[in-house]
Amino acid sequence: MAFQLLPYSSELRTLWDETASRCRQNSFLFRRDFMDYHRDRFPDRSVLFVNQKGRGIALFPACIVGNDVTQVVSHGGLTYGGLLLTPEVGAAMAGALFDALLRHYAAAGFNSLLVKPAPAIYHTAPAEEEKYWLFRHGAQLVSCGVSSAIDLTAPLPFSTLRRRKVRHAEARGTFSLSSDLDLLPAFWNMLAEGLWKHHAKRPVHSLEELTLLMERFPEEIRLFCVCDGTDDASAVPVAGTLLFYTRNVIHAQYIASTDEGRAGAALDFLFDRLLHTDAGNFPASARFFDFGISTEGDGSFLNEGLVFQKEG
Numbered sequence: 001m002a003f004q005l006l007p008y009s010s011e012l013r014t015l016w017d018e019t020a021s022r023c024r025q026n027s028f029l030f031r032r033d034f035m036d037y038h039r040d041r042f043p044d045r046s047v048l049f050v051n052q053k054g055r056g057i058a059l060f061p062a063c064i065v066g067n068d069v070t071q072v073v074s075h076g077g078l079t080y081g082g083l084l085l086t087p088e089v090g091a092a093m094a095g096a097l098f099d100a101l102l103r104h105y106a107a108a109g110f111n112s113l114l115v116k117p118a119p120a121i122y123h124t125a126p127a128e129e130e131k132y133w134l135f136r137h138g139a140q141l142v143s144c145g146v147s148s149a150i151d152l153t154a155p156l157p158f159s160t161l162r163r164r165k166v167r168h169a170e171a172r173g174t175f176s177l178s179s180d181l182d183l184l185p186a187f188w189n190m191l192a193e194g195l196w197k198h199h200a201k202r203p204v205h206s207l208e209e210l211t212l213l214m215e216r217f218p219e220e221i222r223l224f225c226v227c228d229g230t231d232d233a234s235a236v237p238v239a240g241t242l243l244f245y246t247r248n249v250i251h252a253q254y255i256a257s258t259d260e261g262r263a264g265a266a267l268d269f270l271f272d273r274l275l276h277t278d279a280g281n282f283p284a285s286a287r288f289f290d291f292g293i294s295t296e297g298d299g300s301f302l303n304e305g306l307v308f309q310k311e312g
Helices: 010-020 032-038 091-107 129-136 160-172 181-199 207-216 259-263 266-276 304-311
Strands: 003-007 047-051 056-060 071-074 112-115 147-151 175-178 221-228 236-245 249-257 288-293
Touching (some): 032 207, 047 091, 147 304, 160 175, 160 266, 181 249, 221 259, 236 266, 259 266
Parallel strands (some): 071 112
Antiparallel strands (some): 003 047, 047 056, 221 236
């Protein structure tokens, strides 16, 4: 199949989004309304591949990170990236696209390429060709993480400890689940305070960025909070999660709790309601619930307390 490599420009926006919707590694993170919200911090170096008829067949979301103008990253501003392939691209064709990609960046003066492939659970169909061609070109593994996910079609039962905590939360009689977007500022403050207190970190997204993204993607980004109070007027959020909905994965982008929420097992109450009832309104296509990674330092450290919370 003959193809052409096109460096991304705003004139290709519609074609990019249409191609992204057909790629086997499918996520709204690859749509331009998401990728471009922080383009001032991550200068774009993406490319789009088209066939002889001008139809998109593959994408490579990429950017420059920081002051390192010698390295292209796919993608520094997203959870993952890599060579995104439509169903018509086979293994040999993927190799030809990858060769063209490397020649393109070398000609532009780059001497290093960092790729974060999308995890397999995000594939709507198997899409591992990229890893093979990375191997063929001598790529080195520089980071690896552990992520915890549940198969929603064959869910595991909660452990005895987790069930006991859910009963403890229910016995309070004051917890309720809310998806009110007006709770976003309170959730973000809870998240920021918890991250700083326990990990000396800040949220990746500012409150303003999350507000913008939720306005752009109301169906794909949803907030769920556990509120504590005897009535709506007095109830305050004590735990919550911000979920990203892709075609076949529900991802917990952020999970937060106050000290009061931890004492009352509010997160156990929250995920019991999301996973064991229809509270999350998960689409029929969703197969996995992804709690995210529990590793730090590019995978050099496993946070055993965090992974226990996700696995227990």
